[in-house]
Amino acid sequence: MSLGEVFVSETVGTAMLLLLGAGVVANVILPKNKGFDGGWLLINFGWGLGVFAGVYSAYKSGAHLNFAVTIGLLANGAKEYAPGVEVSFASTMVYLGGEMFGAFLGAVLAWLAYKKHFDEDADPAVKLGVFSTGPAIRSYGWNFITEVIGTFVLVFVIIAFGKTPTGLGPLAVALLVVGIGASLGGPTGYAINPNRDLGPRIAHAILPIPGKGSSDWAYSWVPVFGPIVGGALAGLVAQWYVV
Known part of the structure; x- marks a missing residue:
């Protein structure tokens, strides 16, 4: 599989995820x-089914859809990101690029689908909440820990899942996302994916949304670096725990 095909695959999958999730x-x-x-x-299940479709x-391309997954596989010592796609700096950047572009594109499509509703009067934080996550209680350090966990x-x-025959495939990942949202999503809105938050936040900043307010860049590092750290730690721990 060529890196160009990887980029297209990750773009399409991540766009589908964000279109349904947002x-x-x-x-x-x-x-x-x-x-x-x-x-x-309803939001939890919508995101889970968005993952399923993505x-x-x-x-x-192995459907990473999430740079934290890509980093986790790298930390876990994977030799390939998908069949025929060797782990390298170039392939890692292609996954990142496809995931970011797809997330941005999916957010734009969601905005188009709900254009007339975005035009209505609403709290700017509500409009931003469609695109990106934000904390229920703003405490950057603790918000970061929540995203890592x-x-x-x-x-x-x-x-x-990849090392045990579950027989459920994408459904297993979808249900996992529903479970994380239901159990751990309350404090931060569970980005658990740097692309899912950053790509749509950029879209929010660019799109002509009436009364949209700030894109809250002061918080934006939390849902980017928290998931990257959490993904890397998971890959490292899984090296010796998951047989």
Whole structure:
């Protein structure tokens, strides 16, 4: 598989993930939606099913969809990121590029789907919340720890899935994301994916959204570096724990 094919695969898969993930958040929190006030569990399941769709869409490249997963596999000592894709600096950057572009693209598509609702009067924080995460209680150090823990669970269990025949495939990862959101998502909104937060935050900054307010760049490092650290730790721990 060529690196160009990897880029396209990761772009398509991550765009699908963000379109459905940001879409369910928009449905629940933006005004005048049929799903308005649908609740936290609807958001959890929407993101889980977004992962499900994204993994199937990017199966050719191993469906990382998340730079924390890529880093976790690297830390775990993987020789290939997917069949025929050797681990190298070039392939790592291609995964990052596809994941970032796909996340940005998916967020833009979600904005287009909900354009008229974004045009309605709403708290700027609500509009930003469709694109990126934010803490329930702002405490950068503790928010960082929450993201590290949530991403550790995600990447560690994904690596375990890869070494044990679950028979569930993408559904297993989707249910894992639902579980992380339901159990660990409250403090920060569970980015657990640097691309999922940064790509859409850039889209929020660029798009002509009425009354959108700040993109909260002061917080943006938490959902980027927390997942990267959590993914790397998961890969390292899984080296000696997961047989």
